[in-house]
Amino acid sequence: MAGPDKLLTVTDAVAELSSGMTIGIGGWGSRRKPMSVVREILRSDLRDLTVVAYGGPDVGLLCRAGKVSKVISGFVSLDSIPLEPSYRIARQQGTIEAAEWDEGMLLLGLQAAGWRVPFLPTRAGLGSDVPRVMPDLRTVLSPYPDRESGENEELLAVPALELDAAFVHQHRADPSGNAVWLGEDPFMDDLFVRAARRAFVSCEQVVPTADLAGLAGITHMGISRLDVSGVIEAPGGAHFTECPPDYGRDEAFQRHYAMATRSDEDWAEFVARFIEVDDDEYRARVSELAEESARTTEGGK
Amino acid sequence: MSSDGAPRRADVCAVAIADCFAGDGESLCNPIGNLPLIGGRLAASTTEPSLAITDGFYTLLDNVPPVGLSEEDRLAQRTIAHWNPYRSMFGLLWHGKRHVMMGPVQIDRYGNANIAAIGDWARPKSQVLGFRGAPGNTINHTTSYWVPKHNPRSVVGSVDVVCGVGYDRAAELGPVASRFHEIRRVVTNLAVIDFEATDDNGIPAMRLRSVHPGVTVAEVVEASGCELLVPDEVPESPGPTPEQSEQLERLDPNGLRFSEIADQ
Numbered sequence: 203m204a205g206p207d208k209l210l211t212v213t214d215a216v217a218e219l220s221s222g223m224t225i226g227i228g229g230w231g232s233r234r235k236p237m238s239v240v241r242e243i244l245r246s247d248l249r250d251l252t253v254v255a256y257g258g259p260d261v262g263l264l265c266r267a268g269k270v271s272k273v274i275s276g277f278v279s280l281d282s283i284p285l286e287p288s289y290r291i292a293r294q295q296g297t298i299e300a301a302e303w304d305e306g307m308l309l310l311g312l313q314a315a316g317w318r319v320p321f322l323p324t325r326a327g328l329g330s331d332v333p334r335v336m337p338d339l340r341t342v343l344s345p346y347p348d349r350e351s352g353e354n355e356e357l358l359a360v361p362a363l364e365l366d367a368a369f370v371h372q373h374r375a376d377p378s379g380n381a382v383w384l385g386e387d388p389f390m391d392d393l394f395v396r397a398a399r400r401a402f403v404s405c406e407q408v409v410p411t412a413d414l415a416g417l418a419g420i421t422h423m424g425i426s427r428l429d430v431s432g433v434i435e436a437p438g439g440a441h442f443t444e445c446p447p448d449y450g451r452d453e454a455f456q457r458h459y460a461m462a463t464r465s466d467e468d469w470a471e472f473v474a475r476f477i478e479v480d481d482d483e484y485r486a487r488v489s490e491l492a493e494e495s496a497r498t499t500e501g502g503k
Numbered sequence: 504m505s506s507d508g509a510p511r512r513a514d515v516c517a518v519a520i521a522d523c524f525a526g527d528g529e530s531l532c533n534p535i536g537n538l539p540l541i542g543g544r545l546a547a548s549t550t551e552p553s554l555a556i557t558d559g560f561y562t563l564l565d566n567v568p569p570v571g572l573s574e575e576d577r578l579a580q581r582t583i584a585h586w587n588p589y590r591s592m593f594g595l596l597w598h599g600k601r602h603v604m605m606g607p608v609q610i611d612r613y614g615n616a617n618i619a620a621i622g623d624w625a626r627p628k629s630q631v632l633g634f635r636g637a638p639g640n641t642i643n644h645t646t647s648y649w650v651p652k653h654n655p656r657s658v659v660g661s662v663d664v665v666c667g668v669g670y671d672r673a674a675e676l677g678p679v680a681s682r683f684h685e686i687r688r689v690v691t692n693l694a695v696i697d698f699e700a701t702d703d704n705g706i707p708a709m710r711l712r713s714v715h716p717g718v719t720v721a722e723v724v725e726a727s728g729c730e731l732l733v734p735d736e737v738p739e740s741p742g743p744t745p746e747q748s749e750q751l752e753r754l755d756p757n758g759l760r761f762s763e764i765a766d767q
Contacts, residue, residue, distance in 0.1 A: 230589065277633045285631065293620070293630040302619065304638040306593040325683070326597070326639030329668035329676045335624045353679045386561040387588035450574075 205378025205411070205427040212434050212481070215402045216242040219367055224252040226312070226363070226398055228370030228391035229443065232258040232281045232451055234383075236371040236404045238439035241484070243269060244477050254363050256308065256390065258443060259459060262288035266463060267473075270298055274363065276305035280460065282453055287463040301336055303327070303360075309390055311363035316396030323357035333358060368398035371440045372425065373448060374417055375405040379430025382417050385446045388424045395429045404434040406448050438485055454495055455488060510742025512692065512767050513538065513760035515715045517751055518743050519695045520604065521546035523647040523688045527602050529553045531563065531595060534604035537759045539649045540570050542690075543604065544754050549747060561588050571759050596636070599683055602645040605637060609662040610648055612709045612729040614686035614698060615669030616641075617662035624664045637666035642673075645685040651763055653691035655728035670698060670707040688712070692764055694723045695740055700732045708732060713740040717767050 216239065219225065225243075229235040240260045243251075244267045251270050255261050257278030264270045266288035278289040292298045303311070310322040323342055333339045342359040370391035372381035381403050383391065395401040403425060414423060442459065444451035462472035475487055520542020524532050532554040534543035540559075547554040548567040555563045558581045565584035572580060587595065595601055607616035608631055618637055622628030640646055646667060650657050665672060673681035686707075689696040694714045698707035710732040714723055720737050743751060751760075 275633065277635050279632070290630040293627055296626040302633040304634050305589075305636045306597065306639040309590060309593055324597070324639070325642045325680070328638075328642050328680055329665075329672040329684075330634065330638035330641070331619075331624065331665040332634055332638050335664070348679055351679045355679055386586075389589065 205376065205380065207377045208379055208427075208430065208433045209377045209408065210432045210434060212238050212242045212404070212436060215239065215369075215432050215434055216246055216248075218400065218432075219243070219246075219248055221248050222250045223366040224254065224364070226365040226368035226394040227253060227255040227260045228368065228389060228394045229258065229260070229440070230256045230387070230389045231277070231279045232443045232456065234371050234385070234389065234440050234445050235260045235443040236369040236436070236439060237441055237443060238436040238481055239369045239402070239404055239434070240264065241477050244473075254308075254312075254365060256305070257286065257289065259286065259456070262286040262463070265289050265292040265298055266469065268297075272299040272301065274301040274303065274308070276303055276308040280456055282451065283456065283460050287460050291463065302332075303336075304330070304332060307332075307358070307360045308363070309393065310360040312390055312393040312397045314360065314362035315364045316393055319362065321359035321361050324360055325357060327358040328356075363397055365394070365398035366400070368394040368401045370394055370401070370403055370425070371436070371445070372403050372405045373445070374407050374409050374414065375403050375425075375433050376411040376414060376427075377408055377433055378411070379403055379425065379427035379433050380411060380414055380423065381405060381425040381430070382414050382422050383424050384418050384422065384448070388422075392424045395425055400431040401429055402432045402434060403430050404436040404439045406437055406439065406445065408433065408435045436481065439481075441485075441488065452488070454492065458491065509716050511761070512715060512717070513764040514743045514748070514751060515740050516690060516692065516764055517542045517545055517760055518747055519688075519690045519713075519740050520647075520649065521550065521747070523604065523690065524551055524554060524602060527551060527554060527645075529555070529600070531555045531557070531601040533557060533601055534649070536604075536606045536649060537570060538651065538763050539604040539606070541751070541755045541760050544570065545747060545750055548750050548754065555584070557587065558583070561586065563587050567754070569754050569756055571755065571757050593639070596640060597643055599644045601640075602647065602687070603636075603640045604647045604649055605640070605667065606649050606651070607657075607662075607667065609657060609659045610650065610689060611659055611662050611669060612702075612731070613669035613671040613706065614648070614667070614689070614709070615662050615665045615672060616648060616667030617664045618666045619664040621663055634666045638668065641668040641684060641686070642681070643683050645687050647686070647688040647690070650689060650691040653693045653723070653726045655726065658691070658726065659728040674706050693718045693726055696731070700734075702732075710734065711737050713738045715740045716742065
């Protein structure tokens with residue numbers, strides 16, 4: 203018995219998407235984002251996507267490239283640069299519809315979809331402007347009286363975030379989609395995978411199934427092949443976001459991206475140099491940029 | 504201590520922040536930002552030894568290391584007591600044993616706090632952080648705020664977007680839904696504000712608790728874009744004790760607090 207081989211290229215995975223879909227992206231802020239997949243979406247003809255994420259440069263790049271009509275997020279941040287510049291521009295220019303949920307609400311929406319219930323209740327959001335500015339969010343009256351007051355409490359009903367597709371980046375996976383995260387936080391990747399009709403795992407390295415349990419113990423085997431439609435081998439696939447312990451965030455490149463969002467000319471140059479190329483060429487050009495910066499720094503001394 | 508013997512403003516702020524966590528006992532002290540972090544760790548290393556703190560990411564610590572460490576030192580100097588990835592943090596905060604300190608761009612007299620956007624949320628003049636965890640934090644456990652620039656643009660008549668729930672909104676929800684809500688303090692560069700008094704409708708509202716040395720009550724009132732309840736006697740915020748000074752030096756050896764709050 204062995205799981206089926208689900209290896210495919212990033213191009214083939216993205217070819218399964220169509221415009222208007224709701225896409226979930228795993229990771230958190232500028233941490234372990236499937237950036238190789240994001241670049242492939244940027245190169246595609248897809249448009250009018252709804253993106254669900256604990257957002258980072260994935261959301262920013264998709265907004266900047268005009269691929270997105272709606273973002274459902276707990277935040278959009280580059281971590282070391284707190285405000286994601288492209289998302290910020292999109293919000294201020296009104297080019298996207300935004301649903302900015304409380305961070306915990308997003309977890310509940312994904313969990314509800316994975317458990318196939320229409321909503322999960324929470325106190326988070328009550329009293330704030332979340333339900334006022336996003337009036338499609340509804341409350342639900344508890345059928346059970348509170349133990350102390352006897353009152354039936356009203357709670358926010360976080361709707362299930364049913365995804366057409368989800369992409370997560372893991373450290374290791376086998377060809378059938380059993381995946382291992384290393385580092386210290388699995389983020390919500392397993393929830394994204396279960397919330398999606400079709401889920402794709404990109405990973406730093408594809409390894410034989412028998413090697414998985416030895417990598418970091420069974421508690422790091424977070425995603426099962428039962429929930430995965432396709433596996434993409436993408437070494438360095440989270441760049442420039444961090445993917446520890448394999449690699450940290452490329453802060454210099456992230457700054458370069460943030461600067462490039464400031465004018466249409468710089469953005470066009472960024473796209474031509476780093477987006478309109480395949481992954482091998484991307485890595486070569488990232489190294490080239492790092493060498494250029496090193497030379498500039500030396501020259502400035 | 505400055506040359507004239509008065510405590511330095513940043514140290515007064517750190518001590519005031521530490522005092523926000525007094526009495527919390529076995530609870531997660533979770534301040535966000537440099538001075539809040541220094542103040543929180545000051546509490547954990549002096550008066551409130553049972554507090555738990557985070558390493559800033561995915562663990563709770565059993566020691567109280569300095570702030571501003573390099574990534575290598577941050578990892579080397581932590582004694583991990585518990586694994587706390589984000590999903591566990593949500594569980595912890597919904598359970599309630601947490602006191603967060605956040606830095607709002609706007610806060611009003613009832614403690615409604617905005618971290619999301621300036622202007623109309625639908626199309627903001629300036630997009631800031633979004634709601635992040637503020638709605639869930641404030642309705643589930645104790646919250647305090649840090650305002651490093653107390654002026655009428657930060658302490659306002661009404662906030663553009665309510666992210667953190669204030670006392671008037673909590674009152675509208677009623678006593679059951681709001682039973683875990685508490686805005687304990689607002690520490691600013693000028694003063695300490697609490698909510699231990701009520702407005703004419705019986706709703707807890709900003710009360711001037713103390714003014715920092717060198718600041719007058721009139722200056723604080725002037726710097727506030729909303730009404731402050733001002734008691735007849737307003738004490739001066741205390742500077743650090745010798746033990747606190749020693750801990751502040753240990754916790755913030757590079758003086759990050761002085762680059763956030765300059766000497767007056």
